[in-house]
Amino acid sequence: MAAGRKLDGIHFMLPTPFDANGEIDTASFTRLVGAARDANCTGVVTLGVMGEAHRLTDAERAPVIDAVVAAAGDDLTVTVGASAESGRALAARVEDAQSAGATAVMIAPAKMAKPNPPALYAHYAAAQEATEIPIVVQDLPEQTGVHMDPAFIARLHAELPDARYLKLEDPPTPQKITRVVEATGGSMGIFGGLGGAFLFEELRRGAIGTMTGFAYPEVLVAIHKYITDGDIERARSIFYKWIPLIRYENSAGISLAIRKEIMKLRGFTITVDVRPPSPPIDDSTRAELEDLMNSMDLDVSNL
Secondary structure, three states, rough: OOOOOOOEEEEOOOOOOOOOOOEEEEOOOHHHHHHHHHOOOEEEOOOOOOOOHHOOHHHHHHHHHHHHHHHHOOOOEEEEEEOOHHHHHHHHHHHHHHHHHEEEEOOOOOOOOOHHHHHHHHHHHHHHHHOOEEEEEOOOOHHOOOOOOOHHHHHHHHHOOOOOEEEEOOHHHHHHHHHHHHHHHOOOOEEHHHHOOHHHHHHHOOOOEEOOOOOHHHHHHHHHHHHHHHHHHHHHHHHHHHHHHHHHHHOOOOOHHHHHHHHOOOOOOOOOOOOOOOOOHHHHHHHHHHHHHHHOOOOOOOO
């Protein structure tokens, strides 16, 4: 496993593929992880929000982690979503991910009726007690209802040795990246998300990559590469060329279903199914997506 590696770069956020009977299609993880490898991603992320972790049973988690770790081998990092609604459950999920060979764990705040910093800090401290691998703090208030200010994030990073990374999905993300960089002295690795919609700006503000599931990860890898190499104009031109599809794929409420449509078209999965009550897309949306994709040059060979 790619343990101990730096995580800088693009991480392909994996959906959980289902077969025609609604069961997890573990075989498709080989193709999905292979797509990340072919795109030169740093790693993959499984059991996040896009992976419908909240729609899976506890018994379904282990086969998913095992399939992804096996497919990733030694050349891709594996970040496992371990978010839970109690410190005890969180610690158990962290331990399960570690024992299965994860490189890092990603943890969002627990939902709380009255969020408060001491309770939130204790939640992450429970993960620190259990972990021997890096923690990616997930800042996703749209899903959790918990807002973390830069000073609190900096405290987690300073006081919990393994809270080395942040997945920042609290828009406007470029501006918050600047504030977190200032609060942490630039020592915390920051990833963007949100479908890559602000990747160009995030990288220029100091992000070290992104963790997202845009169905053309090659595009995000190229943008990261050119910005890292100092070729800002080339990165900008690629970003602006692909932003129409990034924008449409990122449609609120149905982004996962759209993403799965594209992934099936690319041969990554065998179905487009999402697990209810997540909504599928309708025929009009599918027609709009096809029209958009037909209007674009989708050739990734010249990136």
